[in-house]
Amino acid sequence: MHPFTYTRVSSVREALDAGRSGGRYIAGGTTLVDLMRETVETPETLVDISALPLSEITAIAGGGIRIGALVPMAVATADPKLNSLFPVAAQALRGASAQLRNMATIGGNIMQRTRCTYFRDVTADCNKREPGSGCAALGGYNRGHAILGGSDHCVATHASDFAVALTALEATVRLQAPDGKDRSLPFADFLLRPGSTPQREQNIRRGELITAVEIPAYPRPLKSAYLKLRDRQSYSFGLASAAVALHIRGGVIREAKVAAGGVATVPWKLPAVEQALIGERPSDRLWAEAAGHASDGARPLQHNRFKVELLKRTVERQLRTVGEME
Amino acid sequence: MSSELSDSAVSPPTGAGESTSGPSRRTVIATGAAVGGVMVAGGTFLAGAEEAAATVAAPSSRVSLTVNGTRRTVTVDNRTSLLDLLREHLELTGSKKGCNAGACGACTVLVDGQRVNSCLTLAVRLEGAEVTTIEGLAKGDKLHPLQQAFVDEDAFQCGYCTPGQIMSGVGCIQEGHTNSPEEIREYMSGNVCRCGCYVKIVRAVEQTAARK
Numbered sequence: 001m002h003p004f005t006y007t008r009v010s011s012v013r014e015a016l017d018a019g020r021s022g023g024r025y026i027a028g029g030t031t032l033v034d035l036m037r038e039t040v041e042t043p044e045t046l047v048d049i050s051a052l053p054l055s056e057i058t059a060i061a062g063g064g065i066r067i068g069a070l071v072p073m074a075v076a077t078a079d080p081k082l083n084s085l086f087p088v089a090a091q092a093l094r095g096a097s098a099q100l101r102n103m104a105t106i107g108g109n110i111m112q113r114t115r116c117t118y119f120r121d122v123t124a125d126c127n128k129r130e131p132g133s134g135c136a137a138l139g140g141y142n143r144g145h146a147i148l149g150g151s152d153h154c155v156a157t158h159a160s161d162f163a164v165a166l167t168a169l170e171a172t173v174r175l176q177a178p179d180g181k182d183r184s185l186p187f188a189d190f191l192l193r194p195g196s197t198p199q200r201e202q203n204i205r206r207g208e209l210i211t212a213v214e215i216p217a218y219p220r221p222l223k224s225a226y227l228k229l230r231d232r233q234s235y236s237f238g239l240a241s242a243a244v245a246l247h248i249r250g251g252v253i254r255e256a257k258v259a260a261g262g263v264a265t266v267p268w269k270l271p272a273v274e275q276a277l278i279g280e281r282p283s284d285r286l287w288a289e290a291a292g293h294a295s296d297g298a299r300p301l302q303h304n305r306f307k308v309e310l311l312k313r314t315v316e317r318q319l320r321t322v323g324e325m326e
Numbered sequence: 327m328s329s330e331l332s333d334s335a336v337s338p339p340t341g342a343g344e345s346t347s348g349p350s351r352r353t354v355i356a357t358g359a360a361v362g363g364v365m366v367a368g369g370t371f372l373a374g375a376e377e378a379a380a381t382v383a384a385p386s387s388r389v390s391l392t393v394n395g396t397r398r399t400v401t402v403d404n405r406t407s408l409l410d411l412l413r414e415h416l417e418l419t420g421s422k423k424g425c426n427a428g429a430c431g432a433c434t435v436l437v438d439g440q441r442v443n444s445c446l447t448l449a450v451r452l453e454g455a456e457v458t459t460i461e462g463l464a465k466g467d468k469l470h471p472l473q474q475a476f477v478d479e480d481a482f483q484c485g486y487c488t489p490g491q492i493m494s495g496v497g498c499i500q501e502g503h504t505n506s507p508e509e510i511r512e513y514m515s516g517n518v519c520r521c522g523c524y525v526k527i528v529r530a531v532e533q534t535a536a537r538k
Contacts, residue, residue: 102441
């Protein structure tokens with residue numbers, strides 16, 4: 001681990017001043033400390049923001065919810081409001097171990113970096129870690145990599161489950177900049193596809209601080225749930241996952257929000273699946289037809305061809321599960 | 327109780343800074359494992375010259391925390407994890423280093439009553455924190471009920487993961503995630519056991535929770 005200086009801040013203003021001067025924010029630290037130890041991350045200054053007042057979960061008028069950036073994953077996943085309004089989001093926070101959930105925060109969760117082994121191995125070529133060095137995954141062992149949203153420069157998957165739920169529900173990220181300006185970004189614009197600049201992962205400016213994520217209100221009843229398929233039953237990164245939310249009234253699907261994880265370089269919204277559901281009546285045939293669009297545009301690599309079919313089946317199963325919920 | 331270790335610079339896990347009056351089992355192991363290290367008379371382990379120089383120059387901070395009821399004030403290299411502070415400097419070697427990356431759970435301790443991975447916790451961030459390790463669970467000679475349950479159920483073979491399993495189990499019981507063997511398995515999944523004692527570990531946690 002490279003040496004670094006450490007400061008603890010007690011106000012957002014103080015944090016932003018430190019961020020403007022190049023300080024790196026640390027909250028739970030579960031990703032950052034790990035990557036610093038591997039020398040993938042080499043910040044010169046850590047700014048400890050854990051004492052900032054960003055730990056509230058509040059209702060938004062009309063039935064939405066705002067989750068402060070410093071709310072621990074363990075707190076958010078157990079929150080009665082979140083579980084009642086958006087089970088899919090609460091469930092998507094249960095992927096990590098109980099220890100990590102006690103430490104890790106909502107803001108850190110959406111800032112977490114890929115688990116691509118070549119990214120984490122400083123002796124391997126990786127355009128995300130070292131722009132221009134190449135991508136060892138393209139010709140290497142790429143079973144866990146992306147079939148969607150990749151480029152010739154990077155095919156690493158995004159690791160966050162929670163981000164998949166936020167993508168499905170079209171959440172927004174609230175950011176505060178060192179000049180004091182507050183901005184809101186649609187979640188779909190927050191995480192960036194690799195393109196030719198895989199080192200840029202978030203649409204975030206120097207010194208900007210995530211203060212909260214907001215999930216908007218939806219017509220009720222809204223049924224939702226998260227399904228994650230892994231190599232083992234618990235505590236593992238996903239091979240394919242599906243976040244599904246449906247508003248069904250009068251026997252007809254009026255709203256459908258669907259996204260996939262574990263298969264793409266960013267959480268992958270599935271508008272073609274959503275469109276196939278809107279205005280239709282739930283049936284086994286409908287779930288299969290809609291899910292048939294889940295892998296549209298997929299470009300599988302040597303070792304991850306199985307994800308094309310796995311993704312369709314994951315989405316189909318979860319559409320049926322949510323569609324048949326009471 | 328209070329023990330002041332002020333101005334004793336606590337270095338990162340290079341082995342530098344560790345001093346004992348004679349070669350202990352641990353310094354011998356460290357010497358055997360560290361290529362390029364130097365073992366000098368008296369048992370002090372020194373890292374390579376370059377590493378030692380970096381250690382001297384590295385930023386450090388003073389932090390006061392409570393470990394198993396004892397107030398400790400230390401000056402730590404900012405890079406020091408809680409796990410290394412416990413093992414290398416406070417001589418609390420019950421917490422184990424498995425993966426050192428948050429994946430195995432062998433280093434699990436309680437910080438302010440919550441189970442965490444001490445390998446991913448920077449010691450410098452623990453100002454005012456209350457830390458409980460496996461050494462702090464028993465009351466005198468009386469084992470904590472979960473420790474006793476691990477003995478009664480024979481819930482280990484090699485024992486390396488056991489301190490982490492027990493600390494995680496204590497957290498799991500406090501959190502109330504013990505309503506079924508399935509729930510215990512899920513909420514204990516951050517603790518890996520290579521001997522495969524999971525059935526008995528789950529039983530020990532289940533029985534202790536039921537007696538509570």
